[in-house]
Amino acid sequence: MKPVIHFLGENCKNCIKCVKSCPTEAISLINGKVMIDDAHCINCHVCVQSCDYKQLKIREVNLEKAFQEHEYNIALIPTSILSDFKEFNELKEFVYAIKKFHFDEVVQYSDIEGELYHQAMIDSLKADKVMLTSFCPTINRLIKREYPTLLDHLLPYDYPVEIAAKRLRKSIRTRILVFFHFVNVLENSL
Ligand code: SF4
Ligand code: SF4
Structure with missing residues (x-):
């Protein structure tokens, strides 16, 4: 699958809510940066909704x-x-x-x-x-x-x-x- 979720990053609080919300464990937090494994992402957008700081964005068409x-x-x-x-x-x-x-x-x-x-x-x-x-x-x-x-x-x-x-x-x-x-x-x- 093409990458669909984009991590913005500047205001990420490392709260790991997105990591916990992902149903396929496609997200990890490495050295304070959210990493998304596109091979495991099913494009459900749950992580985007879970982030209170709007640090994850769906790539726009x-x-x-x-x-x-x-x-x-x-x-x-x-x-x-x-x-x-x-x-x-x-x-x-x-x-x-x-x-x-x-x-x-x-x-x-x-x-x-x-x-x-x-x-x-x-x-x-x-x-x-x-x-x-x-x-x-x-x-x-x-x-x-x-x-x-x-x-x-x-x-x-x-x-x-x-x-x-x-x-x-x-x-x-x-x-x-x-x-x-x-x-x-x-x-x-x-
Ligand atoms: S939920 Fe948002 S603020 Fe929290 S770790 Fe994920 S991207 Fe960062
Ligand atoms: S879109 Fe869904 S599957 Fe993909 S990283 Fe976010 S929560 Fe995980």
Whole structure:
């Protein structure tokens, strides 16, 4: 994995909260400096949230550059985000705010998620062991790294967001940027 967490350092208090918070023991404090083992990092951002002194930062995606390099920019929003809004107007404002940020379109993909959950129920009932689904890459990386015995129990589906991105690329015959979860960028030239 590419390095995602950046240690700023100037105001680090050596409190080791970040070290203790990391679920994969990817962080160590060496000679007063926080070191991150990128090979073990699963990109969960827990350490960033745990630091009271804002000394850890998620590396930023250069969106401006990505926008310039693509003719059409789409933001994909997961269904889970919908539960954060108390009323429809709040959701509308959120969508308008994203569009102001140079996105041409905002797309949700609850239909794909619904189909996959339905399929998961069917496949789980057919299986002779307990099956799991996770549509979160971070959780899956955690399982792979820390609980490998569970790998056999994971249903082998593509991520809904990737299916949604593929569907959009097929339907929009131009060079598009698909941006999702506000962290990851998928790029494609069709
Ligand atoms: S939690 Fe923040 S202040 Fe504490 S050791 Fe980690 S980076 Fe430094
Ligand atoms: S992002 Fe998560 S896995 Fe990576 S160093 Fe921070 S806490 Fe550990």
